[in-house]
Amino acid sequence: MGIFAILLLAVSLAIDCFTVSVTSGIILRRIRWNTFLTMAFFFGFFQALMPLLGWLGASHFSHLIEAYDHWVAFGLLAFLGIRMIREHFKDSEEHSFDPTRLKVIITLAIATSIDALAVGISFAFTGFRELQSLLLPLVAIGLASFILSLAGSLIGIFFGKRFNLRMELFGGLVLIGIGVKILCEHLLG
Template identity: 40%
Template structure:
């Protein structure tokens, strides 16, 4: 897996958090830079942390499944992508609270997919520290932009972002499968 793949996965994974950031902005009485930074930091940290946890879990059993790792990557990325597309819905569940409990809940909920990606990274022997750093940074930037754009474009932008993220993950999974089946013997 190369840097472009990691960048695309980072953008794809960040779309759930981006969409929630847009919704957070819609729910805020007044959007300010501090709230945008706090929101972005929560999502960025958890999008980096979850694939690291998944990688550590996946590393424990990667030798057992190394002959089918490309299929696992394809299926996991496909399922995550399809779920993101299906779940492109309204901002009704997001409120204006920025308390720790609310933000942790949102950050964990939007980063569960990243846990599965981390397992996939273990199978594909991805250099995990650069990968999770890139994913966390991309998510931070996307969420900051999401909070800012949420005040301008709102609901229309949210569902399109989740659909785009889902399509990106499906395409990366397909690319991994094709590369392994046709170009690596």
């Protein structure tokens, strides 16, 4: 796999992280570096970890992983999306969906990285025979996810302030949409 293909793969895997980060930035409405860096770190970490796990498990468990990975991603994203939509209809004092909570960040990071697990499985069948050969793709995937997540959070802040958006409804629909996209790609593809 060439460097250009690796970069394209890394960016395409990071798009879901970017989208979720934009939504979180819009919800938060102000810069919270600790939250944004934590989110970017976990998004990058899980996006890099999942292909490694997929690659390691491909020879033993690929048939099991491929059968359920899309359902797991859909379930996690739908659950979080529904929670966000419910938050939209609550008074501002009653809000409990909080993208600053570590539990929420980790759940989002895992849910958005399920596709990367499938990529890792494909690595095992496309010539990546040694762990050393995976180093460049894993670093590229992790860095792209980190950078796009951080950029997405800042872009979300800009749009949230500029247009005074309350985006829980939109964000919830986006998360559910990402889950449906993952589900459809695996069921129809």
